[in-house]
Amino acid sequence: MMDTQQARAMLADADLIHSEQAVQAALDKVADEIRQRLAESYPLVLCVMTGGVVFCGQLLAKLDFPLDFDYLHATRYGPETQGGKISWRTAPWTPVKDRTVLVVDDILDEGVTLAAVKESLLRMGASEVLTAVFADKLNGRNKPLAADFVGLAVPDRFVFGYGMDAGGAWRNLPAIYAKKEAA
Template identity: 50%
Template sequence: MSDALAAEAWAVYRAAECLHDQAAVRAAVDRLAGEVTATLRDKNPLLLCPMTGGVVLAGHLLPRLDFPLEFDYIHATRYAGALSGSELTWKVTPTADLAGRHVLVVDDVLDRGITLAALVGFCRREGATSVHTLVLVDKRCQREADIEADFVGLTTPDRYLFGWGMDYKGYLRNVPGIYAVAQSA
């Protein structure tokens, strides 16, 4: 990535609107951990993290889950650093066997639903006993796939988001809150 793109990302961050600050996000992760524990603690689940957006959330959620589980990742993307999604590209499938497992897909955001629906479909085709979905952010927008998350941390309006794993052109995943790119005047 270029220095110009880094400078652009920094300018976007400075002008952005904070929708949920760090305290709100941490409280949501704590609540999600309690909900997941109540539902899956006795099921020896496999947590599946879609790269790269889900990695920040998964890293904060895992230490809060005090029960036996396995962890793996999957990499399917529609964005590849772009601002809008296109065709789904599969990059990495899990090494863990999903057959007979209770799977929890842990992702950053549910927006149009195409990627999350594809991940759930993949898990089901691989023979998962159950597939649960957890997202940090449910963006209130028109879904293109018939899916809702089982566990939702926060909701936002239909805006371009970044922070806590969500990116702006590959940058700003590390921002400690959920931000919306400033709307044009």
Template identity: 50%
Template sequence: MSVNLEEIQRAYDEADCLVAPEQIEAALDNMAEAITARLARANPLVYCVMNGGLIVAGRLLAKLNFPLEVAYLHATRYGHELSGTLLDWRVRPTQDLRGRSVLVIDDILDVGTTLAAVIDHCYEEGAKDVLSAVLVNKLHDRKARADFKADFVGVDVEDRFLFGCGMDYKGYWRNAPGIYAIKGC
């Protein structure tokens, strides 16, 4: 696959910043406070959904000052594409979930197909309860299930093609410090 780094750079240079880095930090602080209030005494197993959840989980977990177990899973619908429908389980959860409280951390709740499948899988494996945390909730009416929402949300963002803070543009810019929208998308 040939990558046009000039086009990748241009996408960042021309993007609209929808959520500034300092707003991200405040959102993560608020999420950490709410998660702590709910799970501090629950001995939770926390799953990071790769790859998008990596940045969010890394920043959020450092703000949770209580005992927890961390693991990862990898389920995707996009790969490096801009859209996708087929769920691809690359790494399934391997820990014993029976009777556990589980927190699933991801970058974004867009349609929610991936997150819903992960939550369902955790329940099928015997989790006592499964909560979800996303940095971004995309505002639209196309959720995978009616009234589907994350338990902990950092920010609500308009329905555009987003990147930064874990979300990518053609595999790049997960490391961008804010949340950006592709110009015209």
């Protein structure tokens, strides 16, 4: 974890990738798309901790239809990441059986963990699992899934803000930044 001075210096040296206005416009767009797709299904919305909390919290306030809410915390572990195995730090408390589930996360980077979460929820009996990510990293990799709802694309750089942290700091920023690239 970095100290206050280090965190402030990193932000001062970072590149702005998406402004607060662009973030809010993308949030509105995703909320509209989700509303059109899920308004009649009474979905279960699952926030992926910890990165998804900012996006999910602001998104929920824009979804004007009945839904249930819960969270999950899952991580890949050990040498078995190729198989998509995940370790549940906290599984959802709300039953997913026969439900339409919307999993909300901050960023789709490689997609392995989110794909494994989706697969696990389907095994738990969810009738449908959709995914919403605020940022989709354009890293050129063949990802195991494409998110159903995407806020913004981000470059293949270390990004932070709007739920994404840098050394534990700056999840709370209303815009998205990238660390300076080495010259």
